[in-house]
Each structure stands twice: as structure tokens, then as C-alpha cells.
Amino acid sequence: MQKVRVRFAPSPTGALHIGGLRTALYNYLLARKSGGTMILRIEDTDQNRFVPGAEEYIIESLKWAGIQIDEGPVRQSERKEIYKEYVDQLLKNGYAYYAFDTTEELEAQRKSNSTFQYDAKSRMSLNNSLSRPDAEIKAPYVIRFKVPQENVNVTVNDLIRGEVTFNSSQVDDKVLMKSDGMPTYHLANVVDDHLMEISHVIRGEEWLPSAPLHVLLYKYFGWADTMPRFAHLPLLLKPDGNGKLSKRDADKAGFPIFPLTWNDPNTKEVAIGYREAGYLPEAIINFLALLGWNPGTEQELFTMDELIEAFSLERIGKAGAKFDILKAQWFNQQYIKKNKEEVVGYLVEWFGDNAKPVFEALKDRVTFIKDFWEQGKFFVERPGVKVEMNESQTTYFANLSSCIEKEHPKIAPEFKLMVEEAATQSGVKSGQMMKPLRTLLTGSTSGPDLMATMEILGSNEVLNRIKR
RNA sequence: GGCCCGUUCGUCUAUCGGUUAGGACACCAGAUUUUCAUUCUGGUAAGAGGGGUUCGACUCCCCUACGGGCUACCA
Numbered sequence A: 001m002q003k004v005r006v007r008f009a010p011s012p013t014g015a016l017h018i019g020g021l022r023t024a025l026y027n028y029l030l031a032r033k034s035g036g037t038m039i040l041r042i043e044d045t046d047q048n049r050f051v052p053g054a055e056e057y058i059i060e061s062l063k064w065a066g067i068q069i070d071e072g073p074v075r076q077s078e079r080k081e082i083y084k085e086y087v088d089q090l091l092k093n094g095y096a097y098y099a100f101d102t103t104e105e106l107e108a109q110r111k112s113n114s115t116f117q118y119d120a121k122s123r124m125s126l127n128n129s130l131s132r133p134d135a136e137i138k139a140p141y142v143i144r145f146k147v148p149q150e151n152v153n154v155t156v157n158d159l160i161r162g163e164v165t166f167n168s169s170q171v172d173d174k175v176l177m178k179s180d181g182m183p184t185y186h187l188a189n190v191v192d193d194h195l196m197e198i199s200h201v202i203r204g205e206e207w208l209p210s211a212p213l214h215v216l217l218y219k220y221f222g223w224a225d226t227m228p229r230f231a232h233l234p235l236l237l238k239p240d241g242n243g244k245l246s247k248r249d250a251d252k253a254g255f256p257i258f259p260l261t262w263n264d265p266n267t268k269e270v271a272i273g274y275r276e277a278g279y280l281p282e283a284i285i286n287f288l289a290l291l292g293w294n295p296g297t298e299q300e301l302f303t304m305d306e307l308i309e310a311f312s313l314e315r316i317g318k319a320g321a322k323f324d325i326l327k328a329q330w331f332n333q334q335y336i337k338k339n340k341e342e343v344v345g346y347l348v349e350w351f352g353d354n355a356k357p358v359f360e361a362l363k364d365r366v367t368f369i370k371d372f373w374e375q376g377k378f379f380v381e382r383p384g385v386k387v388e389m390n391e392s393q394t395t396y397f398a399n400l401s402s403c404i405e406k407e408h409p410k411i412a413p414e415f416k417l418m419v420e421e422a423a424t425q426s427g428v429k430s431g432q433m434m435k436p437l438r439t440l441l442t443g444s445t446s447g448p449d450l451m452a453t454m455e456i457l458g459s460n461e462v463l464n465r466i467k468r
Numbered sequence B: 001g002g003c004c005c006g007u008u009c010g011u012c013u014a015u016c017g018g019u020u021a022g023g024a025c026a027c028c029a030g031a032u033u034u035u036c037a038u039u040c041u042g043g044u045a046a047g048a049g050g051g052g053u054u055c056g057a058c059u060c061c062c063c064u065a066c067g068g069g070c071u072a073c074c075a
Helices: A018-033 A054-065 A076-092 A103-112 A185-195 A205-221 A247-253 A281-289 A304-310 A325-338 A340-362 A369-379 A391-407 A412-426 A430-442 A450-457 A459-467
Strands: A005-008 A037-042 A071-075 A096-099 A142-145 A153-158 A162-167 A175-177 A200-204 A229-233
Touching: A005 A018, A005 A200, A018 A037, A018 A054, A018 A200, A018 A229, A018 A281, A018 A304, A037 A054, A037 A076, A054 A071, A054 A281, A071 A076, A076 A096, A076 A142, A076 A175, A076 A185, A076 A205, A142 A205, A153 A205, A153 A229, A162 A205, A175 A185, A185 A205, A200 A205, A205 A229, A281 A304, A281 A325, A325 A340, A340 A369, A340 A450, A369 A450, A391 A412, A391 A430, A391 A459, A412 A430, A412 A450, A430 A450, A430 A459, A450 A459
Parallel strands: A005 A037, A037 A071, A200 A229
Antiparallel strands: A096 A142, A142 A175, A153 A162
């Protein structure tokens, strides 16, 4: 069997979209599952859309997510000569030609004819080396693929969708090399996948319509017998309504669209990432893995190793999946509880030595890491609230204070004893004193277990807060 | 407009011709909890529509509807 080699091939035009991360994940899972190789290829052939920092961002995002790269990054912009060599081969064999039409001319064609396509029917009436064989070849020009036959079926064998058939007359004479000498996606992609011996092309469904073009390119390069297998992934859809998930939708619904916070160098906009919003990478990976793929069992929680073990292309669904952030949040809750050590590590910054007990007190109450601070900051910051007290409450707190002063309780059960003793002394029910006690200590009427709270605060601080 | 892909609870999905159509999230109710949350138990909720094929269709085929993608010297 052929060795598995897959690639994740993003374009460095900005931050990595969450859907792109899922594509990377599926590639990675297949690579690891089959003992293959995961390659990162940067498709930076469009110099106008290049965004500085994007490549670093992509690498950092994959690293955060736990997706390891075995080879690369390979940058297409550094391989211009290679593509030139291959497009020359096509030219020589009559499968490509020079075209001189200007953008304006082509726009005019499209405007006057809504079904205009640069193809076998129209190419002879356009401005190119086929219609004007004697014309001098001089810049600027583009090189177009000469789709060889009309009206033959081109079948794309897709691992997810089965056989998808197109008619070759629907495939147009795509530009392979742009006037700046850079290849287009189609050329660079096919040449690189061949040269890098890619076994499986796993990419988004938006590429399905150009797959027949790619199949034809393999054929006319003479590489049909080593052509990679294709798997076109269903798209991630917006949570309400329809359409593919965009940054706008995410902003509107109030959740991140990027793995990491992204500072856009052009717009100066800052988009908060999943990491900074308090999501754990394990949760995001687990959530993403199950958006479009399922293990066929009822298991929901997967470590990366378990995903690798369970993964198969055959179990990827065909339909687009709506992005439900609530489910991601549920996964995050699960992983906060699961990854105790790691999370406690984050909490040390806020709670110091109390990080561990604070974690225990709040772990069932939080969704995000930042919730530990929001719900637990009273552990380190004294509440600034005023509590109106009646006579019996004043007596109770006086008694409680002296009890604590005398005994200096250390653990929750001891505090509980104090609380009840003071109630008996004051002739009140301890249950009725809990709310004012909580407010005094935490500044809030709800929160984690009161006795545990007192244990974390310590008897000195409890006294302090009652006295104030 | 043209081409291609898709369609099971609100959402993610299981089912690969015969099931009371299962699970998870969300939601609702009850129980536990000296608060709130957690936890536990239970519940509401689905095969787009129409034709076939078949003893039998969510499952196979066709049509329709709806949704999506592509249609650049962007990827």
C-alpha cells in the first residue's frame, strides 16, 4: 500500500479560520492513524493578498491545537522556477497556450454573455497564441490550460462523496500561470501534490467544482496513475440561518472564529481567539472532530490519541454542519475538569497558593478559565459592599467572631461547627444567617460552598471581613 | 443563469431494507444541595414533499422543493 502523505495547505491571507483548523485536524488524524506524514504547505502565490505574520500565526495555531507538522513549511512563492518548468512541459505538448486578453476585455465578454467561459468554443475568437499563431509572444501574458477534449466525462473519485462526474466542456481554460510569473492555485497545487507524493488531498468542499480540472491536469502531465485520492470535506455553516460560517456571523453570535487572537495589520482590528477566550485546545479539537465526523460509537470525549485511533475518512458526513458554540462550551467544561493540573497552573497567577483549593471550589461552576477569576476574585479582593443588619444578626456575628477568634478553625467542618455554635448562642437558626454571612464574605448572594470558601479565606481573613 | 454537492429531533449525529428511529448538546420537570451552580432521574422533540422498486424503505432510483458551494491573472 502507498505510504500516506497529506498536506495542510493554507493561504497566508490572514488568520487561520476555525474551519481551516478542522481541515488541518482531519489531515493530521489520517496521517497519524496510518503512520504517514503531515506536511504544511504555504500557498502564497497571490502577492496582493499576502499578509505579514499570517504564516507565523498559522504555525502557532496548529501548535496550540496539538497538530504536529512533520515536513515544511514549504512556501510556493519560493518554487516559481519549478512551476515554470512544468508549465513549459504543458506548452510543449500542446496542452497550454499563451493568452493576451486584458482584464477589461474579459470583463466585457462576461458582461455581454452571462454564460461566457474561456474554453474550446470561445478560445479561437479571443486573443491568444492559438487564435493568432504568428503573433509574437511578449509580456504581459498568462498561460492557460487547453482543455483537450470536448464532451467527455471527467470523473472525480471522492472518498466522501463517491464518484462525481463532470462534463469536460464545463471545465474552462483556467489560467495556470499569471502575468507576474506566479502559478495559480490549480497549477501549483497539482505540481506540488505530485512532487511531494501526496497520497490524499483532504480539503474543503469549495474545491469540488475545480477537482475535474485537477484530474485533467494530472492526466496531461502524465501522472494519472499516481494521482492522490480526494476527500472533499463538508463546510462549517453559520449557527442560525444558512450559509458558510464567516467572521461576521461569529462576531454577531459572540464567539471567536480564530484559534488565537489576531491583530490584523491592515485594519488594525483585534479579533479574540479561542485560546484567549478561555477555551482549552483539547476541547476545541474534540468539538471540531465531531463536527462532520463521528466514531460510530456513543463516545463523546476523545483525547487526540483516541481520535487518531478511532478516525477514518469513511465516517465523515456529507452534509454541512452548523456551528453550535454551546456544544463547544460544554466540551470546555469537561476539559477544565479533566485537565486539573494544567488549569491549576493557570490559576496560580491569580490565586497563588490557593490555586488548587479555588479550582476544587469552582470547577463545577465554570465554563471558561476566566470564570475562575470572575467567580473567585473575592478570594483575593475584599468585597466593598455594605450590609444592613438587624439586631439578631449583629449579635450572631459578634458571637461568631469571638468563636473564631478563640478556636481559629482551619478546615471546613470546623467552620461549620463555629457557625452552628454561634447560632445556638444567639438564639437564631444558622440557616437564616448563611445569606448575610455569604454577602459579608464574598459580596455576592450566590457562589461556591460557604464552608469551603471560609477554609480558603482562612480564619484571620474571615474575621477581618466580618468585622468590617 | 450554468455546473456540482447536500437534506433524520432546535443543533451535532447513529441507522448501511425489517429498530418502540439510539446517543450527545440545548431545553423542560423532579430529586439532592443551608445559596446559585453541579450531580442524579425522567421528559418534550426528527426521516423536506411526491412518485416508483420491494412482502417491507429513513435507508435504493426518479422528480420537485429547499439549502449550500463554484462560476477571477483569490485561494
